[in-house]
Amino acid sequence: MHERVDLLKSQGKRVIDFSIAISHFPAPAQVRAAVRTALKEPLLPYTAVGGLPDLRGRLAAKLQAENRIEAAARHVIVTNGAKQALYQSLFVMADPGDTVIVLRPHWPAYVATAQLLGLNIVLADQPDVIDAAFLDGLPRARVLIVNNPHNPTGKVYMPAELACIRAWLRSRGTACIVDESYEKLVFDGEHHSLAACPDWEALGIVTIFSASQGYAMMGWRAGFACVPHAWMKAMEALQGPITAAVPALTQVAAGAAFAIGAVPDLLADYRARRDLVVDMFAPVPWIAMAAPASGPYLWGDVSRLTNDTAAFAETLIDEYRVAIMPGEALGCPGFIRIGYIADDEATLRRGVAAVIALGNRLAGARDTAPPARCPSVRAAD
Known part of the structure; x- marks a missing residue:
């Protein structure tokens, strides 16, 4: 998925990359x-x-x-x-x-x-x-x-x-x-x-x-x-x-x-970003995402919406130009992984809004679709 992002960017397209964790921080001054x-x-x-x-x-x-x-x-x-x-x-x-x-x-x-x-x-x-x-x-x-x-x-x-x-x-x-x-x-x-x-x-x-x-x-x-x-x-x-x-x-x-030891500024920034994204997803009914105790990723359960998160990720990058890691890559279909530490806060918000928009669209289509029926069988003449 990250390679897809690089390819799209080389073609002049704007893409938000949540597929891996790439920090917006520079390497430490030391x-x-x-x-x-x-x-x-x-x-x-x-x-x-x-x-x-x-x-x-x-x-x-x-x-x-x-x-x-x-x-x-x-x-x-x-x-x-x-x-x-x-x-x-x-x-x-x-x-x-x-x-x-x-x-x-x-x-x-x-x-x-x-x-x-x-x-x-x-x-x-x-x-x-x-x-x-x-x-x-x-x-x-x-x-x-x-x-x-x-x-x-x-x-x-x-x-x-x-x-x-x-x-x-x-x-x-x-x-x-x-x-x-x-x-x-x-x-x-x-x-x-x-x-x-x-x-x-x-x-x-x-x-x-x-x-x-x-x-x-x-x-x-x-x-x-x-x-x-x-x-x-x-x-x-x-x-x-x-x-x-x-x-x-x-x-x-x-x-x-x-030799640096603790990294308090970086950690405080990531904690604020973590809380921002978790809060954005909190009212969304089709995803469950708890605030993680550590790390540069968020792990969201979208099984109420779909278990085919590979297809969800493909649609997201093709139509919304946002890349995520589908749960299939980590052994768990029905989940998505979001690397939330890249770019600025405005870009982070836009990317999360795109994920929510696609999920809401799919949830709406599912809720309004007619119930599935067995194929009809024509009576013999």
């Missing part, structure tokens, strides 16, 4: 200043595949101070965004044919990456609260993928839920990948890391981080993973022939970004 300073250096050499030693040490210190993860530099690998960390983790942790559990709705990359690696994917509907009963109902698996905070629902896992997951991992011998890319975008509650326990290495927990959303650095492709040391050499050996090290300038940017 990041831009650090990169400007680095550009004054006469050389930008290759670095170690896993990242600059100093950067890995500083990221380990961030993990200890902010995430309460007992990590050292030897546990950190710097990657080109979260997707590379995900691919390399799954490649090392599982073999073709192994089962990986993905909780639905899900970031599409989890399923796409598992398919690429020939894994057996089991989709399980994520409950409102993760407890022992839910986990015990899951099948045997090599890897469980957890997204906390969650894309697209905005769920933030509670400490009791994380404790249940850790106990389940111990009892099953299942490893876990935890995507914590939205750790800095929590509006309500507090973020806790699954790996904040003494035996995270023994449990086989890989934790993935990204600067893309938390620091408005989508195009910088700055991410890293905290990995049990037993798997680190394998992940570095894999990264070597794929991309080698992350670009030196990106590593400089990553170091500056993750």
Whole structure:
């Protein structure tokens, strides 16, 4: 859908893009200043595949101070965004044919990456609260993928839920990948890391981080993973022939970004936008949309209107020039995902008004249509 937006824009058409989250904020001033300073250096050499030693040490210190993860530099690998960390983790942790559990709705990359690696994917509907009963109902698996905070629902896992997951991992011998890319975008509650326990290495927990959303650095492709040391050499050996090290300038940017910590101005802006859009949808009868506890997305239930949200999205971009992500892409037909952090407020309002206009049109057509009848059968002569 985002590629459709780019194509339409290249043709001179005005399009509002809610299909992904592209922040209207610039990258932090500290990041831009650090990169400007680095550009004054006469050389930008290759670095170690896993990242600059100093950067890995500083990221380990961030993990200890902010995430309460007992990590050292030897546990950190710097990657080109979260997707590379995900691919390399799954490649090392599982073999073709192994089962990986993905909780639905899900970031599409989890399923796409598992398919690429020939894994057996089991989709399980994520409950409102993760407890022992839910986990015990899951099948045997090599890897469980957890997204906390969650894309697209905005769920933030509670400490009791994380404790249940850790106990389940111990009892099953299942490893876990935890995507914590939205750790800095929590509006309500507090973020806790699954790996904040003494035996995270023994449990086989890989934790993935990204600067893309938390620091408005989508195009910088700055991410890293905290990995049990037993798997680190394998992940570095894999990264070597794929991309080698992350670009030196990106590593400089990553170091500056993750040193910032909290981002109160960005968070306050997103909270106000979240509340604006939720309020706009509140009187609309065919959609249910709660204010998410975190993240750059809104997740709307439109099943009262249609379960074919792919068709809804196609009509919206074709006729209204507004792009959204249909729920089918995230494993849940009947839902839509809206990235609400792009452009200015006036554009945001116009885009939401277009979604409402299309839904009202379809709801009106449905309500006024004559009742469906079985095909008539002509009596035999």
